[in-house]
Amino acid sequence: MKNDFVNPYKRSDASKNYVKIIDAAKKVFAVKGLETTIEDVAIEANVGVGSVYRRFSNKQQLVFAVSYEVLQEVFEEQERILHERFSADQMLIEIFACYARLSVIYGKIHEMILDILVSPDPIYEEFQCNIVSTADRIYDEIIRIGKESGRFVDEDPRLIKIILKNTISPQVVKQLAEITPIEHIAQKLAVLALHGIAKRS
Amino acid sequence: MKNDFVNPYKRSDASKNYVKIIDAAKKVFAVKGLETTIEDVAIEANVGVGSVYRRFSNKQQLVFAVSYEVLQEVFEEQERILHERFSADQMLIEIFACYARLSVIYGKIHEMILDILVSPDPIYEEFQCNIVSTADRIYDEIIRIGKESGRFVDEDPRLIKIILKNTISPQVVKQLAEITPIEHIAQKLAVLALHGIAKRS
Secondary structure (H helix, E strand, O other): OOOOOOOOOOOOOOOHHHHHHHHHHHHHHHHHHHHOOHHHHHHHHOOOHHHHHHHOOOHHHHHHHHHHHHHHHHHHHHHHHHOOOOOHHHHHHHHHHHHHHHHHHHOHHHHHHHHHHHOOOHHHHHHHHHHHHHHHHHHHHHHHHHHHOOOEOOOOHHHHHHHHHHHOOHHHHHHHHOOOOHHHHHHHHHHHHHHOOEOOO | OOOOOOOOOOOOOOOHHHHHHHHHHHHHHHHHHHHOOHHHHHHHHOOOHHHHHHHOOOHHHHHHHHHHHHHHHHHHHHHHHHOOOOOHHHHHHHHHHHHHHHHHHHOHHHHHHHHHHHOOOHHHHHHHHHHHHHHHHHHHHHHHHHHHOOOEOOOOHHHHHHHHHHHOOHHHHHHHHOOOOHHHHHHHHHHHHHHOOEOOO
16 A cells, blocks of 8 residues: 555645744644644744744644644554554554554644544545545555454445444544543554453453 | 433323324335425325424424434333343343334434434534433443443443444444445444454454
């Protein structure tokens, strides 16, 4: 499988200043989430506010750029996992764990992305579609591996995909985050998706 | 557990005509879903259109009345199951199966209810809250039984509840209904929730 996730904010000709701003934005958003201001980012990046505005016309643009950047890292990591010699079970746990690491490394950016993914606001639609279609390909691949190795139940792969996507949906993660540390959620969900809620007898 | 589901359309003093209209509405909605008209219901009930309008000022009122009526049957059936001598696993399968029977018996009313439950329109909010809080109590009870009998994993019951509710959420059922017969979905979901997608080794 080729990872053809498109980060529309990633530019191969990105200037040194652009990289500085994005790196600074990741740091500030990780701590302050949506309360981050353009000024915060400029200070952290050690550039003038004008420099930030030249690249991002408003905070929304910066939110998208940071979210795409962070998710691209997640997808690249998941891609690497799909090429490891894990069992399908272990692979699913590792794939889900990438989302958990997201909150460990990027703090409030994880919550911000969850909020974007569940938002009904049409300005987020393109972002949501991009993420869903990339996640879809990753699920297709893990299901193919799980079925080929005889580890997954004999069900329509499309059904398993709907179940898996729904298992770790942003809505569910948001609900669970209210009662359990967000960095433990992915592991719990992977195990419950694999083995269910009944004890093995 | 006491079933205190409140059907705001159920009247203990319901006239013979009211019962005739509701019974007719269930028949017509089962076949025509939201395309049902007040006229269709009047014809099926063998009453004048005016008699229907005297009780339901518009089609929306009739949609709610029919949906509440049908869901009340589901909840009463689930209530009976909670008092049977089933194992927790079997009980969960039976509880979920009530939703499947809903589509077998009431055809398009099931789809109509799913559409209402996922709608963001605020006119459905009270209905959605009523259903969710009744379903919540049923989940609390089955989780209590599953934990007491040692059949469910040692996880926070609130976590298991979120997982279970999400497993058979209207959104998921709607997605699955596109690829698998709607009357098979509940059973598949119950088994997957109990035993997961990994084969037992």
